[in-house]
Structure formats: structure tokens, C-alpha cells
Amino acid sequence: MVRGDDDNARFANVVLPHLKDAYALARWITGNRADAEDVVQDACLRAFRAIRSFANGSARAWVLTIVRNTAYTWIGKNRPAALVAVEDIEAVEIARAIPGDPNAETPETALIAQTDVARLEAAISGLPIPFRETLILRDVQGLDYREIAEVTGVPIGTVMSRLARGRSRLIATIGRKES
Amino acid sequence: MAADPALAAECERVEALQRLVRERLPREAPPPGLLARIEASVELPRPRAQPSWRALAASIAVTAVLASGSTWLALAPEMTDPVRDGVVAAHIRSLMAPHPIDVASSDRHTVKPWFNGRVAEAPRVVDLAKEEFPLVGGRLDVIGQTPVPTLVYRHRQHLISLMAVPASDRANSAPVLRMVGGYNMLRWTEDGVFYWAISDIGTADLDKFVQLFRTSSPDQ
Numbered sequence: 001m002v003r004g005d006d007d008n009a010r011f012a013n014v015v016l017p018h019l020k021d022a023y024a025l026a027r028w029i030t031g032n033r034a035d036a037e038d039v040v041q042d043a044c045l046r047a048f049r050a051i052r053s054f055a056n057g058s059a060r061a062w063v064l065t066i067v068r069n070t071a072y073t074w075i076g077k078n079r080p081a082a083l084v085a086v087e088d089i090e091a092v093e094i095a096r097a098i099p100g101d102p103n104a105e106t107p108e109t110a111l112i113a114q115t116d117v118a119r120l121e122a123a124i125s126g127l128p129i130p131f132r133e134t135l136i137l138r139d140v141q142g143l144d145y146r147e148i149a150e151v152t153g154v155p156i157g158t159v160m161s162r163l164a165r166g167r168s169r170l171i172a173t174i175g176r177k178e179s
Numbered sequence: 180m181a182a183d184p185a186l187a188a189e190c191e192r193v194e195a196l197q198r199l200v201r202e203r204l205p206r207e208a209p210p211p212g213l214l215a216r217i218e219a220s221v222e223l224p225r226p227r228a229q230p231s232w233r234a235l236a237a238s239i240a241v242t243a244v245l246a247s248g249s250t251w252l253a254l255a256p257e258m259t260d261p262v263r264d265g266v267v268a269a270h271i272r273s274l275m276a277p278h279p280i281d282v283a284s285s286d287r288h289t290v291k292p293w294f295n296g297r298v299a300e301a302p303r304v305v306d307l308a309k310e311e312f313p314l315v316g317g318r319l320d321v322i323g324q325t326p327v328p329t330l331v332y333r334h335r336q337h338l339i340s341l342m343a344v345p346a347s348d349r350a351n352s353a354p355v356l357r358m359v360g361g362y363n364m365l366r367w368t369e370d371g372v373f374y375w376a377i378s379d380i381g382t383a384d385l386d387k388f389v390q391l392f393r394t395s396s397p398d399q
Contacts, residue, residue, distance in 0.1 A: 023209035048221040
């Protein structure tokens with residue numbers, strides 16, 4: 001009972017303050033609210049069971065790592081096609097070493113600044129998951145490269161290249177004429 | 180970088196994109212029920228056949244009918260937990276919400292009437308601004324399935340939630356201190372109201388707050 005109270009206290013202090021970020025990340029990875037809720041709830045349960053293994057360091061990065069892994073498990077179970085397709089895209093892109101489409105028109109800075117929110121959201125949702133999660137962790141949640149590397153389990157160099165490619169894809173999408 | 184116009188333009192575009200994402204992309208808050216569901220799902224193994232508030236409310240009804248104070252006392256040990264957990268959950272949720280209060284006012288003449296019609300009985304409201312516990316406002320919490328009036332006070336940068344749960348058959352009792360989930364709680368019963376004060380301020384400060392609340396007259 002005493003042990004249990006300790007766990008509850010740790011959970012409340014370590015995990016709950018990051019619920020907002022956890023939900024935002026899950027929503028951007030899964031692409032919708034209902035799935036994000038399931039993922040966050042599941043991730044919190046995992047975090048609670050592992051709460052004693054959290055030592056020091058960034059509680060936020062620790063929580064987001066669990067959320068991210070839970071989201072991937074969820075996608076693997078419910079939408080395996082999404083993961084396979086994403087890995088293919090990334091592999092092809094790495095093989096060609098071309099960020100985005102070199103022939104795409106590059107929009108003016110002013111055009112980017114005026115992009116409406118719905119269009120921005122759609123463009124981000126359209127990014128392959130590795131680019132999307134990296135962009136969200138950096139530009140929305142403000143994690144540094146090292147933390148992002150920790151959360152996504154890839155080297156810092158990969159974080160930087162994913163971020164750059166994600167951004168240039170976004171810019172290209174935003175610059176494309178609306179059809 | 181300035182020497183390469185193409186690169187400079189690319190940088191400018193990336194910066195514009197970052198600004199756009201940072202400033203314009205909506206930050207969506209988790210749906211309201213999520214925190215409660217998480218708290219329920221990580222609750223430690225304990226009998227959870229929903230004896231909680233519903234039983235408590237029923238027992239109050241039964242007690243009222245029988246006019247017997249002993250019913251509560253007999254049931255009290257196992258029933259304090261769900262209410263207590265509900266109080267903690269409501270406090271944590273309020274800290275995470277964009278606004279921890281439904282009605283923001285330091286004027287008790289604004290806060291008290293706000294509760295009229297929303298709960299069976301508006302709580303006693305006192306102003307403790309002079310004692311460094313200014314009233315911030317009030318909100319409605321739902322503990323179990325019962326709407327409960329909550330007063331919010333501030334002490335330096337910390338908020339104190341004071342829930343006033345109606346409990347007409349509870350005998351008066353002195354404050355009891357508990358620490359739950361990193362928060363300090365004091366609960367006591369006075370004139371048929373079961374009070375719960377919860378905050379992350381130290382026990383001495385919380386104790387002082389409760390003393391002040393109990394001894395101050397609303398009509399000063």
C-alpha cells in the first residue's frame with residue numbers, strides 16, 4: 001500500500017504534467033483523436049508499470065518515448081500498411097538522396113507566412129510518419145536534437161536530416177498551387 | 180551564407196515555416212475525460228466494483244431516512260478513498276486546464292452567488308487576501324457523480340483547491356492531514372460540510388490556510 005502510494009505520487013509528478021504533449025504527439029502520429037486517446041491511455045499504463053525504472057533526466061522525453069513506441073505498436077497492429085509504406089518512402093528517398101522534388105516551385109517567404117491553418121495541418125498530416133514526428137517534436141514541442149534522438153531512437157544526424165527533409169517537403173506542399 | 184542567395188532564401192523559407200508552425204498551428208488540449216480515465220486505469224488493485232460515490236450517496240440517503248449517524252461511521256473507512264481520489268483528480272485536472280476556475284473573481288459576493296442554482300448549497304466563502312491567501316475564484320468539480328463547489332485560493336504562486344462536499348449527517352471533526360500524489364490535503368467536517376483543502380504548498384502553510392478559513396467570518 002505504501003509502495004503503491006509512492007508509485008501513484010511518482011506517476012502524478014513524472015507523467016501527468018506531460019499529458020498535453022503526450023496527447024499532441026499521439027494525435028499527430030496516429031492522425032486522429034480517438035486513436036490518440038487510446039494510445040495515450042495505453043502509454044500511461046505502460047509508464048505507470050515502469051515508473052520505478054525512471055531515474056533522472058527529462059521526464060518529458062521519457063514519457064514521449066513511451067507514447068511514441070505505443071503509437072507505433074498501435075499502428076503496426078491496426079494499420080500495418082502505413083508503416084511499411086513509410087519505410088519504403090524513406091528508403092527510396094535515402095537511396096536517391098533527393099530531398100523532396102527538385103523541380104517543384106519554391107514558394108516565396110510571404111506565401112508561407114500567409115498559409116492558412118487548415119492547409120498547414122493537411123500538409124503536416126501528409127508527411128510520412130518519421131518526418132512528421134520529428135517536425136512535431138522539434139517545432140511544436142520544442143525538444144532539442146538530443147532529446148528527439150532519444151525519443152525516436154535514431155542518431156542525431158538522422159534527426160537533423162529528417163527535420164530538414166520534412167520541412168522542405170512541407171514548403172513544397174504549401175507552395176504547390178491549390179487544385 | 181549571405182554570399183549564397185539561394186541558401187539564404189532557403190533559410191528564410193524554413194524560418195517562415197517554423198514561425199507558422201509555432202504560432203499558428205492549434206495546440207489541442209486532451210479531451211476532458213482523458214485524465215480521469217487514465218487515473219482510473221492506473222489505480223492500484225483494490226476492490227473496484229463501483230462502491231464509490233454512488234454507494235456513498237445512497238448511504239447518505241439511507242442515513243437521512245434512518246436519522247442515524249452511525250451508518251456513516253461504520254462505512255467511512257472504505258469510503259473515504261474514492262472521494263479523496265476524486266478530490267485529487269479534480270485538483271490535478273484544474274491545474275492542467277487552461278483555466279483552473281469557472282468564475283474568476285476575488286470578490287466573495289461574486290463567487291458565492293455564482294454557485295446558486297449550480298449546486299444544492301453554495302459554500303461559505305471568505306476572503307483571506309490580507310492574510311496572503313487571496314480568493315481567485317470558484318469552479319464546479321464532479322466527485323463521483325456529484326457536482327461539488329470548489330473555491331480556489333492562491334498562496335504566492337500556488338493554488339489551493341477547497342472542495343465543500345455537503346454531508347449533513349457527518350459530525351464535526353478536526354482537520355486530518357494526508358499526502359496523496361505529491362499533494363498535501365487537509366480534510367475536516369464543519370456544520371454539515373465535508374471540506375477538502377488540497378495544494379502543493381507545504382503542510383504548515385496549508386494548515387495556516389485552513390485555520391484562517393475556519394476562523395474568519397464571511398461577514399467581516
